[in-house]
Amino acid sequence: MLSYQTKVILKKEFSSYFNGPIGYLFLIIFLFGMNYLTFEPGSGSYFLMRQADLSAFFNYIPWMYLFLIPAVSMKLWADEKKSNSIELLLTMPIKVQEAVIGKFLASWSFVGIALLCSFPLVLTTLYLGSPDIGVIFFGYLSSFLLAGAMLSIGTFFSALTKNQVVAFILTVVICTLFIMAGSPPFMEYISTFLPKYFIDLLESLSVLNHFESMGRGVLVLSDLWYFTLLIVFWIVVSITLISENKA
Amino acid sequence: MIEVKNISKSFGAIQAVSNISFSLEKGDVLGFLGPNGAGKSTSMKMITGFLNLDSGSIKVSDFDIETQRTNAQEIMGYVPENAPLYEEMYVEEFLYFIAEVRRISIKERAHKVEKVVRMCALINVVGQRIETLSKGYKRRVALASALIHDPKILILDEPTDGLDPNQKHDVRDLIKDLSKEKAILISTHILEEVESICNRCIIISEGVMKYDGTPSEIKSKSSTGSIEDVFRAMTLNENIEGVSLC
Numbered sequence: 001m002l003s004y005q006t007k008v009i010l011k012k013e014f015s016s017y018f019n020g021p022i023g024y025l026f027l028i029i030f031l032f033g034m035n036y037l038t039f040e041p042g043s044g045s046y047f048l049m050r051q052a053d054l055s056a057f058f059n060y061i062p063w064m065y066l067f068l069i070p071a072v073s074m075k076l077w078a079d080e081k082k083s084n085s086i087e088l089l090l091t092m093p094i095k096v097q098e099a100v101i102g103k104f105l106a107s108w109s110f111v112g113i114a115l116l117c118s119f120p121l122v123l124t125t126l127y128l129g130s131p132d133i134g135v136i137f138f139g140y141l142s143s144f145l146l147a148g149a150m151l152s153i154g155t156f157f158s159a160l161t162k163n164q165v166v167a168f169i170l171t172v173v174i175c176t177l178f179i180m181a182g183s184p185p186f187m188e189y190i191s192t193f194l195p196k197y198f199i200d201l202l203e204s205l206s207v208l209n210h211f212e213s214m215g216r217g218v219l220v221l222s223d224l225w226y227f228t229l230l231i232v233f234w235i236v237v238s239i240t241l242i243s244e245n246k247a
Numbered sequence: 248m249i250e251v252k253n254i255s256k257s258f259g260a261i262q263a264v265s266n267i268s269f270s271l272e273k274g275d276v277l278g279f280l281g282p283n284g285a286g287k288s289t290s291m292k293m294i295t296g297f298l299n300l301d302s303g304s305i306k307v308s309d310f311d312i313e314t315q316r317t318n319a320q321e322i323m324g325y326v327p328e329n330a331p332l333y334e335e336m337y338v339e340e341f342l343y344f345i346a347e348v349r350r351i352s353i354k355e356r357a358h359k360v361e362k363v364v365r366m367c368a369l370i371n372v373v374g375q376r377i378e379t380l381s382k383g384y385k386r387r388v389a390l391a392s393a394l395i396h397d398p399k400i401l402i403l404d405e406p407t408d409g410l411d412p413n414q415k416h417d418v419r420d421l422i423k424d425l426s427k428e429k430a431i432l433i434s435t436h437i438l439e440e441v442e443s444i445c446n447r448c449i450i451i452s453e454g455v456m457k458y459d460g461t462p463s464e465i466k467s468k469s470s471t472g473s474i475e476d477v478f479r480a481m482t483l484n485e486n487i488e489g490v491s492l493c
Contacts, residue, residue: 008347019335084331088392091295091325092348093317246297 002101005094009102010109013076017110022071030068030114034060038121053131057121058139058215062179062208065150070171072111073154074164076103077242081162086246096243104155104235111147115140135217142214145227149207150175152234159238175207182206248272248400248430249294254303256289263289265454266303273399276426278445278462279434282482286454287434288328291404294432295325307400321349324393328404330386334378338369338388341377342395349396363391366421383414390418394425401425403433407440419444438474452482 002010017023037060038046046056080086089099125131150171157170180186181202191199203209207230210223249271256264264286271277279287292298294305296316305312307319333341342360351359364370367387372380377388386406393401406422407415422431422444435441441448442462450458450465458465458481462474469476470489480487 004350005348008344012344016333016335083334084327084329085333087292087297087327088325088331088389091292091297091320091323091327092345093320093350094348095317 002105003095003098005098006102006105009094009099010106013103013106014109017072017106022075023110026068026072026110027114027117030064031117033064033068034118035121037064051129054121054125054136054139055215057118058143061143062146062211065147066172066175066179069111069147069150070154070157070168070175072107073151073171074158074167076107076155077159077238078161078164078167082164090246097239100155100159100235100239100242104151104238107151107155108144108148111151112144115143115147132217135215138217138219139215142211142223145214145224145231146207146211149178149227149230149234152231152238153178156234156238156241159241178205178207180208182208248308249432250304250306251290251294252304252306254290254293254305255301256286256293256298257301262454264293264451267451267454267456268303269449269456269459271400271430271432273428273430274426275447276422276431276433276445278441278448279432279451280436280438280441280448280478281434281451282436285451285482287451288404289454290451291325291402291432291434292327295323295402296320321396322398323400323402324396324398325402326386326389326393326404326406329408330389332377332385332389332392335376337374337376338380339364339373341388342391345392346395351396359395359397363395366394367391368417382409383411386410386414386418390421399429401429401431403431405434405436407435407437415440438478442474450478450481457481 017026034057038054038057049056077086080089090096122136125136153174154167154171157174158164158167160170161167183206187199187203190202210226213220214223251270252268253266254264254268255262255266267286267290269277279290281287289298293300294307294312296312296319300313308322310319310322312319333344336344339360342363343356346356346359364373367390369384369387369391372384372388377385380388386409390403390406393403403422407418410418419440422433425431426444433440433445445462447460448458448462448465449456465474465477466472468490470491473489476487476490479485480490
């Protein structure tokens with residue numbers, strides 16, 4: 001399904017996370033942070049809920065992603081542009097779309113590995129009770145799709161600038177908007193001055209709503225479509241941007 | 248092998264390249280001469296398919312660079328200005344990556360990598376991270392990566408810039424060796440380089456082609472035989488004593 005060059009780029013980019021400290025740093029912070037948040041002694045904590053499920057874990061995923069995902073995506077293109085290695089890359093027989101998709105899939109696989117590394121939590125839950133495996137599976141699937149959506153946004157902003165810090169900040173801001181669009185305080189506030197159809201539209205675009213709906217263990221086609229379209233949209237825009245503005 | 252016809256490129260209000268045409272055949276070492284900002288690198292970026300053309304056409308061994316970009320890129324090896332590399336990679340890992348992109352089969356890969364390592368004298372640094380290398384070694388790694396698939400056409404943007412005299416000498420010898428089998432386009436602003444390795448040269452200034460001929464023809468335009476004087480007269484549009492451009 002993937003072209004030869006896409007696979008070559010995917011392999012190279014994936015291993016680049018482990019060529020320096022960034023990959024290990026991400027894994028440590030992500031896993032330590034997620035486990036801390038899951039077990040922290042608050043009202044939503046894993047033990048206090050007295051339920052054999054992972055909702056305490058999945059609820060924090062979007063907020064943890066908000067700072068870590070842009071850190072994974074920021075170097076994808078900004079670094080290539082800054083060091084001018086983009087010229088080396090795109091003067092070899094590689095199409096722009098192959099390079100963009102390869103890099104995006106590498107970052108997505110990397111976050112996928114980070115998610116898989118949280119497996120002891122699943123084992124703990126299985127040991128403590130009899131959780132609904134379907135719900136856990138969909139929780140992971142929605143977390144993976146959310147990572148893809150945020151990484152595709154990150155790919156675009158990394159392609160927009162030579163500066164990794166700028167790419168990081170813009171990705172955080174846009175991802176925050178996508179997530180906040182569905183949060184109740186925000187919706188309540190804007191409903192005071194915006195028409196209802198606009199509020200409905202915004203709500204349907206919210207990442208959080210689709211993430212939570214999938215996380216409940218129900219596979220609704222519209223949620224899958226939502227994430228797929230979001231990823232495809234940002235990747236296509238990134239391909240266009242890089243084709244037009246390589247240097 | 249390369250047929251460039253009336254190519255132009257502008258960036259906003261700046262006309263970087265304007266109506267340049269030339270051709271390049273096997274056995275040619277064509278020197279692209281010009282002051283900084285003359286449009287040498289922009290032209291090379293268009294020939295290698297990195298930048299789109301505003302107008303004109305480029306054919307690389309019958310492949311049109313705009314419609315058959317990747318086919319054309321398969322037969323070219325290119326070292327961009329300042330030789331950018333993936334600094335976090337190891338030299339050997341990098342060369343294997345390039346070999347993979349260039350579709351060299353797994354069986355042949357080790358042999359090809361070994362060959363360019365030997366050719367570019369990289370044996371002492373194959374196990375090192377690229378970011379730890381000196382400028383001269385980085386250039387050689389870039390050159391090795393451009394040669395790994397044994398391209399018919401080699402395009403080198405200021406290949407000796409920043410090298411010490413010994414390294415310059417080695418790179419020039421290497422280019423001379425390679426020129427028998429390949430068509431080579433090099434850009435430079437070192438005039439002695441043109442004399443020592445090029446059989447043809449083009450002078451461009453402010454995006455416009457000023458001269459296309461052999462280095463000896465340029466020399467003959469100056470009563471003292473100085474390429475530098477002719478270069479100055481052509482690129483600055485000044486009258487220089489002893490130079491006749493007609």
